Amino acid sequence: MRAAVVGAGPAGMVAADRLASGGAEVVVLEATGAVGGRTRSVLLGPGHRLDTGASWLAGFYSEALAYCSGLAMLRRDVTGTPQLVVGGRRYPAPFEPGVLARSPLLGPTEKLRFARWVAGVLARRRRPHVGPPRRADADRADRIDADTAIREAVGAAAAEYVLRPAFETMVFADLADLSAAFVEGWIRAAFDGRYRVPAEGMDAPWRRLAARLEVRCGVEVTEVRPQGPGGGVVVEPVGTFDAAVVAVPAPVAARIVPPGVPGRPAWLGELRHAPHVLAYAARPHPDPPPASDVHPAGAGRHRVGSVALYPGGDGRVPVGMQGATVSAEGWWSDELLAAGLDDRALAAALWDEGRRLEPGLFGLEEATVLHVARHPHAVPVFGPGHLARLAAWSPCPPVALAGDWTCYPCVEGAVRSGRRAAEVLLTAGR
Ligand SMILES: Cc1cc2nc3c(=O)[nH]c(=O)nc-3n(C[C@H](O)[C@H](O)[C@H](O)COP(=O)(O)OP(=O)(O)OC[C@H]3O[C@@H](n4cnc5c(N)ncnc54)[C@H](O)[C@@H]3O)c2cc1C
16 A cells, blocks of 8 residues: 555554554655644754653553654653742642642632532543543533633633633633533543653654655645545545555644545534743853743633743753743634734743743843744644544545644644554545
8 A cells, every 4th residue: 555644643543553563665745844833843952852842641651652662752740830920929839638628819718619529520530541431422511611620610710710720721721612511521630640752852853754764845735525436536636546544633624624525524614722932041041040831810801821930951042041932822822823924023922921920031031042822723622522533434446645633732632643643544445
């Protein structure tokens, strides 16, 4: 079988690897100049790396971590973070019982309701789980939005002062837009607490695969369509293949795979990805303070979702330097992307807001390194009902769809989706 794989993110690279190991002749077609997609890392100088998208792998990402086997890994545990900022003062996120007991963010009744609710989530979701539940229709929490569910269960204060600030900046979408089941799943995952990152960048496993596969970068695929029974698949503008995996964000898949292609779900055009922009800068600093990560908390919308400071010597930022990232919330990312600012202006806008939140953030004029990342399709928005419709969907030959949006919005979801798409094509080709 000659197969094309569209997209060299984790889903596409894993699909290509699995197809090649199943005996297929594979070519990966990637629009940008590099492998990695939203796990792309950039080398900013000797020993100085920035993950421009995904920046950690959770301990339960069994398949993604298997692809990291043999790579040097750094620990990035999240226990004790983030710090939540209210009225200029900062408080630890009260997820641990001792911290919750001492936290002034919630009153005594709210603390009790919050503790009960967390215990209920942990009991319902016994272990971290990636992908749709086996019986999604039985998961009542997938039918309601997380904001409503949380306000009903624990009240407005826990929603505004704890859960929105801790969570929305991770997925760049409002709790009101997300399925309660999906949010509960991540809350379960946060209690796992063990996170890792490949020392050579989040894209290191995919770059390693690319070294033994045929990957053509700079090829933007504009259409993928089956030619008719037994007639192969036309991949514009490259040629005809026996089969294809399309492993791109949902809005791109909706554009390049025409309606009516088997396995193209009717809801494909409705699935939104939240946008995200961030700026990273680093300055020389002989003795930087320890790492910190602050998120704004409290009612209303915040422009910046987090400001993180990293000391040199953490395995990514060179000794003698201090790095900082300012990340925009999804709605502000949308506005910033629409404004079409150049890198310097975009970084300045983020930095101005970031310094209001984190007075310890150095000025951009001190920075010797600057990088801006723009993600128009950062994270698929798993709204109410999406897990249920995924449980009722699977990829089909000869155009198998893959990508995080078909499984779960994280690297592990992407990896599993890529393997599944490849298996479907290999099985059909036998
Ligand atoms: C800022 C940010 C932070 C994140 N943090 C985390 C995290 O810490 N942990 C985690 O697990 N996940 C995280 N994620 C999510 C994770 O990055 C994604 O779930 C994962 O990368 C999805 O992989 P994918 O292969 O489905 O898609 P992608 O990684 O988007 O890969 C798709 C590829 O297809 C290419 N492409 C698109 N259109 C075309 C076309 N027409 N022709 C050819 N090629 C095309 C793209 O250039 C891209 O290389 C984060 C995402 C972002 C943006």
